[in-house]
Amino acid sequence: MPANTRTIAELARALRARELSSETATTECLARIAERNPAINAFIAVLADQALAQAREADAERQRGHDRGPLHGVPLSLKDIFDLRDTPTTAASRVRAGHLATEDATVVGRLRRAGAIFLGKTNLHEFALGTTNEDSAFGAVRHPLDPNRSPGGSSGGSAASVLDGMAYASIGTDTGGSIRIPSAACGLVGLKPSVGEIPVDGVFPLSTTMDHVGPLCQSVEDAAILLDAIRGSETRRTPRAVHGLRIGVLRGYFTALLDPQVGAAFEATCDALVAAGAELEEVQVAHAGDVAPVYLHIVLAEAAALHAKTLDSHADDYTPNVRIRLEMGRYIMAEDYVRALRGRDVLIAEVDGALRGRDALLLPSLAVPAVRLGAAVVKIGTVEEPVRNITLRLTQLFNITGHPAITLPCGTTTDGLPIGAQLAGQRNRTDDLLSVAGAVESLIGRRVHG
Amino acid sequence: MTIKAWLDLAIQDAERRNLAALRPLLEALARSTSALRSADWNFDATGDSPRSSTPDAR
Numbered sequence: 165m166p167a168n169t170r171t172i173a174e175l176a177r178a179l180r181a182r183e184l185s186s187e188t189a190t191t192e193c194l195a196r197i198a199e200r201n202p203a204i205n206a207f208i209a210v211l212a213d214q215a216l217a218q219a220r221e222a223d224a225e226r227q228r229g230h231d232r233g234p235l236h237g238v239p240l241s242l243k244d245i246f247d248l249r250d251t252p253t254t255a256a257s258r259v260r261a262g263h264l265a266t267e268d269a270t271v272v273g274r275l276r277r278a279g280a281i282f283l284g285k286t287n288l289h290e291f292a293l294g295t296t297n298e299d300s301a302f303g304a305v306r307h308p309l310d311p312n313r314s315p316g317g318s319s320g321g322s323a324a325s326v327l328d329g330m331a332y333a334s335i336g337t338d339t340g341g342s343i344r345i346p347s348a349a350c351g352l353v354g355l356k357p358s359v360g361e362i363p364v365d366g367v368f369p370l371s372t373t374m375d376h377v378g379p380l381c382q383s384v385e386d387a388a389i390l391l392d393a394i395r396g397s398e399t400r401r402t403p404r405a406v407h408g409l410r411i412g413v414l415r416g417y418f419t420a421l422l423d424p425q426v427g428a429a430f431e432a433t434c435d436a437l438v439a440a441g442a443e444l445e446e447v448q449v450a451h452a453g454d455v456a457p458v459y460l461h462i463v464l465a466e467a468a469a470l471h472a473k474t475l476d477s478h479a480d481d482y483t484p485n486v487r488i489r490l491e492m493g494r495y496i497m498a499e500d501y502v503r504a505l506r507g508r509d510v511l512i513a514e515v516d517g518a519l520r521g522r523d524a525l526l527l528p529s530l531a532v533p534a535v536r537l538g539a540a541v542v543k544i545g546t547v548e549e550p551v552r553n554i555t556l557r558l559t560q561l562f563n564i565t566g567h568p569a570i571t572l573p574c575g576t577t578t579d580g581l582p583i584g585a586q587l588a589g590q591r592n593r594t595d596d597l598l599s600v601a602g603a604v605e606s607l608i609g610r611r612v613h614g
Numbered sequence: 615m616t617i618k619a620w621l622d623l624a625i626q627d628a629e630r631r632n633l634a635a636l637r638p639l640l641e642a643l644a645r646s647t648s649a650l651r652s653a654d655w656n657f658d659a660t661g662d663s664p665r666s667s668t669p670d671a672r
Contacts, residue, residue, distance in 0.1 A: 457649045488636055495643065497615070503650050504650060
């Protein structure tokens with residue numbers, strides 16, 4: 165039985181009740197990794213000895229009567245972009261060969277103090293610049309439900325590790341959708357908090373203004389537990405009911421290009437919410453059509469600046485696709501970067517406006533199910549879209565604006581591939597968004613699985 | 615600089631650096647830049663001074 169049939173909350177209850185030990189839970193995860201990782205390639209490094217030592221210490225501490233909270237003794241995976249002291253942070257790149265982190269990233273230190281067990285570092289699209297995980301110095305990650313498909317990216321190893329029962333949850337980063345895209349493709353809950361809410365110290369950057377840290381996990385309750393830990397402060401959240409929720413539905417640009425099965429699952433979600441008493445109203449982001457150019461000019465300019473030195477000195481150590489995209493960023497003119505920053509302010513105001521008087525915005529998370537490895541384009545009807553464009557299409561807006569956003573599983577295709585629905589909330593009110601997401605999950609979770 | 619002039623120079627530079635694979639990406643970037651520059655929210659020096667509707671936006 166895969167280890168992750170339990171959520172973190174369920175494991176925490178079992179650990180507290182002494183129904184099992186952290187050592188047992190960790191051993192189960194490590195056994196699953198040994199069995200499945202050769203096929204899935206989710207992990208770049210497995211830290212078996214350290215994880216077991218941490219687990220034994222967590223058990224001993226609990227025996228002494230010290231309980232650190234719901235993450236005490238819980239085995240997690242970490243995207244290999246976070247510094248974990250005394251281990252390399254590869255960012256899935258040969259450029260990083262020889263690196264050894266001297267201290268923990270701030271969020272890793274917070275997780276360590278909360279009692280989390282670190283199973284290992286997960287694979288990613290090199291330097292988090294991509295949405296399929298195919299460009300990695302360590303090879304592509306494969307989707308646990310179909311090895312010919314990508315689990316999404318860039319936190320693809322993280323998502324695969326959770327879906328496949330190798331870890332109870334994972335911590336990833338999201339600059340254009342890198343938590344929400346793989347979470348949607350793998351049927352997980354993925355949370356991108358508000359911009360600036362979680363420190364990015366000790367996280368290898370992609371974009372200095374759009375990087376976010378957050379969890380990939382199995383439930384909204386688990387997302388809340390992990391958010392409390394990485395934020396370093398616990399919050400008491402007020403549970404919400406679906407009845408009376410005021411939700412703005414984003415259509416137009418956001419539903420114009422969807423795989424038919426994704427579109428049907430999204431409409432069924434809307435119908436279920438209405439039937440349960442939520443108030444749904446169509447809302448607009450007038451300049452949604454400008455999202456892609458605004459995003460591109462910010463992310464590539466910022467990434468190119470971060471990589472300029474190594475593009476000159478270590479060009480051949482990058483994977484070809486990532487190198488060429490970073491080089492593309494070096495040609496963006498300052499005038500156009502500043503235009504994009506102006507576009508960001510416009511989009512922030514429009515998303516704020518769409519949220520005024522509402523609890524959340526609702527839209528699909530990912531326009532297509534998990535894409536086939538090696539595909540350059542995805543065909544929807546008669547339209548062919550590059551994989552990168554179609555996968556970023558519905559998530560990148562909230563990296564530009566900084567609003568918190570979460571994806572929840574809302575259905576599956578006839579082939580059994582997961583489909584996600586996305587909720588976005590008011591800036592700096594991630595806890596309110598989690599309350600709304602908990603209510604929605606209680607409805608669509610039952611519908612999907614029951 | 616116009617987008618056409620920029621694209622010509624960028625392609626020349628990429629070819630000089632043996633980065634021929636950049637050409638289609640630069641052409642895509644040129645289309646994206648064109649969309650960015652034609653957005654109706656771009657600053658117009660003949661109009662009112664810009665105001666931020668969200669002073670606490672970030």
